[in-house]
Amino acid sequence: MPSYSGDVELSVVVPVYNEEQNLDYLFERLTSVLNRLNMTYEIVCVNDGSKDNTIERLIEHHQQNPAIKVVNLSRNYGKEIALSAGLDYTCGDAVVPIDADLQDPPELIADLVAKWREGYDVVLATRRSRQGESWIKRLTANAFYRIIDRISHVPIPRDTGDFRLIDRRVVDAIKQLPERNRFMKGLFAWVGFKQTSILYDRPSRYKGETTWNYWRLWNFALDGITSFSFIPLKVWSYIGLLVAIPAFFYASFLVIRTVLFGVDLPGYASIMVAVLFLGGVQLVSLGVLGEYLGRVYEEVKGRPLYLVRESYGFDSSQSVKQKVHSS
Ligand code: UDP
Ligand code: MG
Numbered sequence: 001m002p003s004y005s006g007d008v009e010l011s012v013v014v015p016v017y018n019e020e021q022n023l024d025y026l027f028e029r030l031t032s033v034l035n036r037l038n039m040t041y042e043i044v045c046v047n048d049g050s051k052d053n054t055i056e057r058l059i060e061h062h063q064q065n066p067a068i069k070v071v072n073l074s075r076n077y078g079k080e081i082a083l084s085a086g087l088d089y090t091c092g093d094a095v096v097p098i099d100a101d102l103q104d105p106p107e108l109i110a111d112l113v114a115k116w117r118e119g120y121d122v123v124l125a126t127r128r129s130r131q132g133e134s135w136i137k138r139l140t141a142n143a144f145y146r147i148i149d150r151i152s153h154v155p156i157p158r159d160t161g162d163f164r165l166i167d168r169r170v171v172d173a174i175k176q177l178p179e180r181n182r183f184m185k186g187l188f189a190w191v192g193f194k195q196t197s198i199l200y201d202r203p204s205r206y207k208g209e210t211t212w213n214y215w216r217l218w219n220f221a222l223d224g225i226t227s228f229s230f231i232p233l234k235v236w237s238y239i240g241l242l243v244a245i246p247a248f249f250y251a252s253f254l255v256i257r258t259v260l261f262g263v264d265l266p267g268y269a270s271i272m273v274a275v276l277f278l279g280g281v282q283l284v285s286l287g288v289l290g291e292y293l294g295r296v297y298e299e300v301k302g303r304p305l306y307l308v309r310e311s312y313g314f315d316s317s318q319s320v321k322q323k324v325h326s327s
Helices: 020-037 054-064 079-089 106-117 135-151 168-176 184-191 214-228 231-261 268-301 316-324
Strands: 010-016 041-047 068-073 094-097 122-130 160-167 195-202 308-312
Touching (some): 010 020, 010 079, 020 041, 020 054, 041 054, 041 079, 068 079, 079 168, 094 168, 135 214, 168 184, 184 214, 214 268, 231 268
Parallel strands (some): 010 041
Antiparallel strands (some): 068 308
């Protein structure tokens, strides 16, 4: 892993997946903000297996400005892992993950840095509003934040994406977390440290389309919930009790009635209802077990989090190591 060298003050991490149209404008805005800050900086771009010319464009940018560094992953791993890879490669005293589509305004970095200088370890950028997103996305996002807030064992800040400033201390703590299932918002919350937040209005995407369809978001939500709560696993004992206790009394009643008054054949409806209802409940609970078990299996396999095809801009002794070593 690239070791901490101490000569970069601010690292910006950008996960990029099919963003060739956004790159020019992104770097123009980012560098103008960063130059005004008067800090030494690096921009670590992680190409997450893009299918367009993103990697060629990134390398061109790297050649023009060596502060722009490129990590090229071996395939598409998803944003959470791309971000983890980016964090591994940074060496700044503070790190700011930012989206390539300019939904996180780079101008805000100045405010994040100002708060950091006041002594905070984590400065969150919380969305005051979301533009260019359908009501149904907003509704589901809201529901998700509410549910995870209720059942998670660490408080996960609402309406906060990955856009934030994190101190080197926190980056090192995150790097120690070995799990493959990287629900970054949750991991950032889990490590704690001194946190504060600033508010902003989230604009819509500059160019291109989001890759997060509802199926992907649903799975993302499941990842979040399963890695930060056991409630879906535990709730079945209580549901089971709730069904079993009345069933016991009903069974006793039936036995006594049969003994006293003889066999009474009609009752098909009640049997069917009980069988179907219990069958359904059992299948759902099995499904929940499966969600957790699949994730346990994923962790147990212990595969590296990601593989790097090549990297540009990290010094050579490091990049040799980076090629063989991952996660
Ligand atoms: N991204 C990525 N890998 C993926 C999907 C997305 O690295 O598989 C990056 C993408 O390039 C962008 C950021 O993650 O910089 C956020 O993606 P997007 O704008 O599609 O998500 P949204 O803003 O809709 O949540
Ligand atoms: Mg976006």
